Amino acid sequence: MFINNSSVKDAIIRTLDLLSDSEVPGFIQEICATKKPVSLGFVNQHAYNLIEKDKQVFEAFAQLTYRLRDGGGIKIACKLNQCDPGANLNGTDLIPKLCDHYLTTHPDAEVFILGTQEPWLSRGASSLLKDKPCELMDGFQEDLAYLDLVQKKGTADKPRLIILAMGMPKQERVAHLLMQQLSGPVLIVCGGAIIDFSAGRVSRAPKLFRSLGLEWLYRLALEPKRLFARYVLGIPLFFYFLVKNRF
Template sequence: MDPILKTMTLADEKELDVMLDELSKTKKAVSIGFLNQHGYNLIFHKKEIKESFFNLDYLLRDGKGIELACRYNKISPKLNLNGTDFIPHLIDRLLKLENKPTFFAYGTSRPWLEKGAQSLFKGNSFRCLDGFQELDIYKEHYLKNRTNGLDVIVLAMGMPKQEILASMLKSIAVSRTIIICGGAILDFQAGKVRRCPKIFQQLGLEWLYRLINEPKRLFHRYVIGIPIFFKNIFTSKLKNKKKTYE
């Protein structure tokens, strides 16, 4: 089996509900990330990035590319758990707890940072820093502000910076902590980036909608990255077959 795909936490509807329940009741620090074709390419080519992704407690399937990769490797892809939908659903679940969490938002730029966090956390107070600081700055900020209750940290600064930071923050957490690698979640929540129409989502073409709307920023990720992704998937399967027969 593809070693990258093997690390994912795949879930159907029932398993998703169990996962959300586990997260809301966690007694330790846990981290959540999402694997899309861009993340797969990063892991495939850089060992240090691979380690930060593999250190995540929950690595969820995000997007059509990973679905196709799963099917190619005879793995049931189960639900598409992209961060844009999953994270607000998890936050809503956590806000129903008797003792509300303390929220942190690290990522994007102002004013989208505050607008997005205000929307995502449903008006509850939060501590924040923009997404352009050195990693140690976030670590120091969290050390000064962490609590003895449930801390929820949303990292919205893109791959692989957020996954590397997630490992750092998890290592210094002293109480119940949920660390979420959220990519563009705050930009979506703030309205800076528009969610694609349902028809694009249903056809697995959300990437195309984003490319059309942000061609300069996303050209390398999709136009160049998608062919590289399928090459990497094919190469990985060949290597695994070779190991099987050796």
């Protein structure tokens, strides 16, 4: 189900592609069968704050082909805007399924994992792709370096899967750059910490935390310094923006 409704006042929520659980398998099949460049990203509470504070970040997210709902905060935002939030499609759960389907249907695909740093980059890529060979680059290069790598190492008429794991909003900006310059069957996925999760650098919250929508609290407990601004300061800010945009 795609929101295109003037009754949704929040411009960020209006851009989301909200899917029910039953629609997810068909969506995965559709984007994996693309014959042209397609980009996919996830909007969570942190992304919402970044988008709200910076018009250029909003534009980078708006240029993605698809934007999926990630997390309980955006579920609240959808309900406040009187639209069905659909399924919670966080990248940590969806991206491995997406990769498995893409590589099953395109065994000759060229794969690029761009983001994080060694040794986690190699470990995470190997785990996520089940040891399929791929091109790697850490997440601390200039934007054009990623385009240069894909153009030099990639083949225009071959399926290409590009996982960007360099964090928001850099990965969305790089995704837009790649979309502008590449052609052919290319699937670009903004994956955030997916490679760090796959490498075991960052652990998933226990199932109970996830079922209660409290994975953020578990992560905050593990990395209080790094995530203090994102959650302790960011969550109240998120609700301020939410109410402002709705009313």
